[in-house]
């Protein structure tokens with residue numbers, strides 16, 4: 387007597403990322419109603435389940451979907467617009483003027499689809515976004531079949547979407563109600579930073595997060611300048627300010643956390659605050675080296691984020707994982723810090739834990755949601771394979787990701803995106819970029835550039 391499943395994945399090696407670090411050769415995965423029904427061997431899966439669809443994974447590595455814990459998806463539109471500049475010049479002369487002219491629901495929708503395209507191709511199945519018009523970003527994520535935690539950036543001043551902090555909070559409340567029960571998309575609270583939000587907005591946004599039981603993410607201690615500015619404005623550095631407002635708890639996540647003292651690290655560990663490490667963005671903007679080995683030693687949970695495409699400049703987490711593993715070795719003079727397995731754990735389990743999703747995502751275990759990534763191992767950079775974690779962190783290229791399943795649905799099969807028209811996305815972005823490029827005297831016609 388067979389049990390019913392929707393899909394079987396047979397063959398290959400399963401890197402489960404469960405607590406025991408189980409690796410299964412000749413694996414078998416059964417998926418039903420968007421969840422993992424069975425994770426084990428091909429032999430047992432064949433014997434137990436009856437399915438309409440079977441996927442072969444021979445010569446592949448099956449891993450849990452990666453979680454990009456901090457990004458600004460629509461900023462793909464500004465990728466490469468301006469680089470190699472001091473932060474204030476980059477922001478004030480390029481990014482802010484560009485945003486002022488172009489951020490609208492149309493731009494964020496198509497910019498997010500481009501981001502989704504890039505992220506799916508790199509094995510990312512959930513992204514945690516902070517931008518404007520997040521409902522349109524959610525619409526794009528949903529159309530792409532991607533999981534997203536939406537974060538309307540709450541700021542003290544008028545944003546492209548809302549005129550006042552109160553309007554921002556009302557937008558997020560309506561959004562929380564609109565997306566309730568959606569299988570892929572969920573709004574959370576994301577005040578921009580302690581320098582762009584008043585204490586009142588910080589407190590009110592946390593109250594709203596607590597009312598709906600959702601995470602609260604903020605840019606925090608990204609640059610030394612920020613720490614000094616906030617100290618001047620409020621009399622306290624960012625961490626002390628948040629602590630004095632009673633905000634720090636296990637539903638709080640900091641993007642960056644570069645400039646932290648030993649005492650602050652101890653406090654974050656005690657309060658259960660998670661950090662999203664964005665090494666490539668921090669390096670490119672010369673923000674500094676986050677104290678990740680110290681955070682991990684203190685017991686602080688750390689995830690990875692790419693940050694926006696204007697400051698990375700790609701949305702592949704593989705680059706950030708490899709960069710982090712190497713950066714902290716050279717920064718500390720200790721080649722044993724951030725070993726590959728720990729780095730991959732941070733990108734999957736650590737990220738799921740940061741957003742209270744450890745019971746649903748981050749590993750391939752029966753009962754969790756079916757976000758499965760198939761990596762093709764028949765590649766010159768991946769042969770031979772003695773140890774999978776090493777390959778994942780030190781040798782893999784995003785293009786080695788072959789097939790991606792999110793919530794039990796095939797969104798990419800054998801490198802073909804199945805959920806939306808990639809060509810249409812490229813054309814829409816090209817139109818926007820030509821408009822924008824003209825203002826800086828750049829020719830951005832990608833068809834012309836690639837000789838079509």
Ligand SMILES: [Zn+2]
Pocket residue numbers: 456457458605641693694
């Ligand atoms: Zn950011």
